[in-house]
Amino acid sequence: MGKKRLEDALTKTNENVKVVYRSFQLDxxxxxxxxxxxxxxxxxxxxxxxxxxxxxxxxxxxxxLEVGLDFQLDTLILTNxxxxxxxxxxxxxxxxxxxxxxxxxxxxxxxxxxxxxHQTLVELAKEIGLDEDEVKKMLSSNDMAEEVQADQQxxxxxxxxxxxFFLINRKYTITGAQPTETFVQAIEEIAKQDGPFTEITxxxxxxxxxxxxxxxx
Numbered sequence: 001m002g003k004k005r006l007e008d009a010l011t012k013t014n015e016n017v018k019v020v021y022r023s024f025q026l027d028x029x030x031x032x033x034x035x036x037x038x039x040x041x042x043x044x045x046x047x048x049x050x051x052x053x054x055x056x057x058x059x060x061x062x063x064x065l066e067v068g069l070d071f072q073l074d075t076l077i078l079t080n081x082x083x084x085x086x087x088x089x090x091x092x093x094x095x096x097x098x099x100x101x102x103x104x105x106x107x108x109x110x111x112x113x114x115x116x117x118h119q120t121l122v123e124l125a126k127e128i129g130l131d132e133d134e135v136k137k138m139l140s141s142n143d144m145a146e147e148v149q150a151d152q153q154x155x156x157x158x159x160x161x162x163x164x165f166f167l168i169n170r171k172y173t174i175t176g177a178q179p180t181e182t183f184v185q186a187i188e189e190i191a192k193q194d195g196p197f198t199e200i201t202x203x204x205x206x207x208x209x210x211x212x213x214x215x216x217x
Contacts, residue, residue: 001063001064001067001069001177002178004068005183009181009187010187013184016196020045020096021088022155023148023151024091024151026082026157028082031080032079032116037074039073039199040053042056042057063177064191069110072110075112077113082148084115084116086137086144087104087121087124087135089147089148091125096128096129103124109122116135162176164176164177169190173176
């Protein structure tokens with residue numbers, strides 16, 4: 001949802017913003033195959049009932065619909081996403097990272113596909129124009145692992161612990177799926193403060209559910 005709201009915000013501002021996706025796993029220790037539903041996993045992680053967990057998921061589904069997303073959380077297949085991230089890094093080499101990211105997210109949240117399964121990843125990659133043999137070769141090796149790990153190490157150094165997380169000009173942060181208006185406000189005010197996303201200063205801004213606070217010069 002945060003990604004969609006950011007995309008909506010970019011259509012409402014004249015600023016020339018370049019979006020770059022980074023690899024991040026909330027739990028890198030997860031196995032590829034998990035015999036547990038999302039509701040069960042959330043209930044276990046936060047110590048709440050299955051009913052509470054399902055109610056939370058229903059709220060998320062309703063919020064997603066408001067921005068045009070069809071989340072099928074009841075049938076979502078939990079998995080370790082490390083190989084999916086490696087695939088996005090391969091796609092990046094071919095200028096298709098955005099397309100691969102969109103396809104993976106739709107497959108995971110809407111189509112309930114197992115994006116930890118190699119054959120599934122191959123089929124998704126073919127859909128956006130990647131070469132099948134190249135994808136299979138990458139998945140059967142450790143290629144792109146260092147690139148994913150480098151992103152995750154950088155996220156750790158930056159103190160990132162949750163998703164979605166947005167870093168603008170490498171110093172301004174927006175956490176969570178904020179309203180579209182919050183993104184618009186942040187982008188426009190940062191552009192006024194720093195110029196057209198080219199000048200970097202030492203000061204920063206943090207945006208949360210209460211909006212954005214831009215430091216005064």
